[in-house]
Amino acid sequence: MIASERGVNNLGMQGHDKSDKRVCVGTVQEILAAGRKRTEIADRDIVVIAHRGNFYALDSFCYHAGGPLHQGDIEDMGQEACIVCPWHKYKITLGTGQGLYMAVDPFNLKKQPELKSKGVKQRTHVVTIEHGQVFVTLSSVDTKLDSDHYNCAEYRHTFNLG
Numbered sequence: 001m002i003a004s005e006r007g008v009n010n011l012g013m014q015g016h017d018k019s020d021k022r023v024c025v026g027t028v029q030e031i032l033a034a035g036r037k038r039t040e041i042a043d044r045d046i047v048v049i050a051h052r053g054n055f056y057a058l059d060s061f062c063y064h065a066g067g068p069l070h071q072g073d074i075e076d077m078g079q080e081a082c083i084v085c086p087w088h089k090y091k092i093t094l095g096t097g098q099g100l101y102m103a104v105d106p107f108n109l110k111k112q113p114e115l116k117s118k119g120v121k122q123r124t125h126v127v128t129i130e131h132g133q134v135f136v137t138l139s140s141v142d143t144k145l146d147s148d149h150y151n152c153a154e155y156r157h158t159f160n161l162g
């Protein structure tokens, strides 16, 4: 059994409230085959990503300046799978939405760069799997996150984004 069939990948990462309504976004087979699927839930633009047998859901547009994060490549930084924004190459963890970077000590350039986190910047959402269907429950975390600005219908319509 692959991990995705067990049902959950990032439950609880950003506040899962059991009373929230989950939305079916497609079949496991469909999303595994495509690798990702962009969708809209309650006026929020979301990308669902299948990676190494797990499913993740994040806001589609990058917290930095609204770049098309949903089109980014996926690469590892340390132990973390990250999506890389096509615009300015910011790296965001799939599971938690943290912005990661390699810190260089400008006073000691011989020192190895260190992996650091800027904290959670991109909103992630809860994914559950049931009977071969993929469901997303929108994050219920009240704290405003940087990606919130770029992923609401008002912003996308103002700038005529798809």
Ligand code: FES
Pocket: 062, 063, 064, 065, 066, 067, 068, 085, 086, 087, 088, 089, 090
């Ligand atoms: S818009 Fe994504 S890195 Fe700048």
